[in-house]
Amino acid sequence: MERRARGPVPLLVAALALLAVACVRVEIQRTTAEPEHTVPTPVRRATVSTPPAEPVAPPRRSAPEAGSASRALFRLRMPPATAIAITRLGIDVPVVEVASVKDERGWYWPVPREAAAHLAGTANPGEPGNIAITGHVDTEQGPGVFWRLLEVKPGDEVTVWSAAGTFVYRVTEIQVVPESDRSVLRQTDYEVLTLVTCIPDGRYDRRLVVRAEPVRPAVAQQH
Template sequence: MARTTVLRDRLTAAARHRRALDALTVFLGIGGLTLVVVGAAPPPAPTRAEQVARAPSRSTAQDEAAAQEQATATAGTPPSGAPRAPRALGASVPVRLEIPAIRVDTALMELGLNADGTVAVPPLRAKAPAGWYRNLRTPGETGPSVILGHVDTAAEGPAVFYRLRELRPGDTATVRRADGSSATFTVESVVAVPKPDFPTDDVYGPVAYPALRLVTCGGTFDRLHRSYRGNIVVSARLTATG
């Protein structure tokens, strides 16, 4: 009887976590945002609001061990010819993001959760900075780090991640951190996907290396629903620190 109860509880927890990721995916489909982070698991004792619809949060030591095992089997080593990965950094709040190839140089604001449990986003203004989701890893730590930013606004035109789709493998993004250090990531892939096919597992799934995910809206604009029909997802890996 005890083993049956434990199994039932584990299955229930897994189902709740999956519904939370699905809710986040739906939410990201509404605005012109960008998100960056990977390797998440829900924290203990979530608040009532967070139970409604929450994003993944920092992994526990046990989750990281599982991430290491999975990454060994699925992530493999960096692409041939890529520089040797540097040692992961400790935690430090990111304060600035620079992407030379598309002339992005933006301050980073911290983002949490709204009262209803959905992910907060930067103000909908053309000059609004990108935002770092603080419930996940800081850029440079082992695991995921996520940054959100609008693609454009109806009233003011292009926003901070307007040119995100132009990035190509080999381009770099550098995050300046509050402790004076920096983490430089090299782009591995840039993918355009319809919102119903948002790659939740690829963006938020556990990895055993410092990863950066940049996500913004893309594709054609649905005038009826006032939203874009797709997303641009950029995946990058830590390749230098300073």
């Protein structure tokens, strides 16, 4: 079955203009207008709490099917990621969910320095869709949580934990894109994990984008 990308999630569209991913050394331009059309930029420690999972009702049918009472009537969203690890690279860090926020200078993504950030509005582990997680490549104090992501190779395993269990992905694609490339955040109709950080070349205007696909179902194991 052909995989088709869908348009960006509405919550992302509202924050895709002034933003780039995981660069603390880049000065961020801000506007008072609601942004659009660029990859997000983390700049501050997250203070946004993770919202609870909510059931989503399916479209109504003209008449109930026989036995439908015994079937699930709601599609329950999976819980967000709480930790991520790439064992070969020595990456093992917590994950917090971060929503874009606005202050007097404009929109920004409040990504913490000591954790990776799951971008609110993207899919959660175990759901169909694009699961977007970003992290700093470096900070004023030294290497960031995704510093060694620069060494990633195809075939590397990525483990993500959530309240639902443990999810394992395998790296299938590695690319470098300009910070303005919003395609990396587009939703999909299949499950894929997208990791994003900066290329630390002094300009911080390019992004390392790592795609990974699930290799086995979740197991009930907490991190």
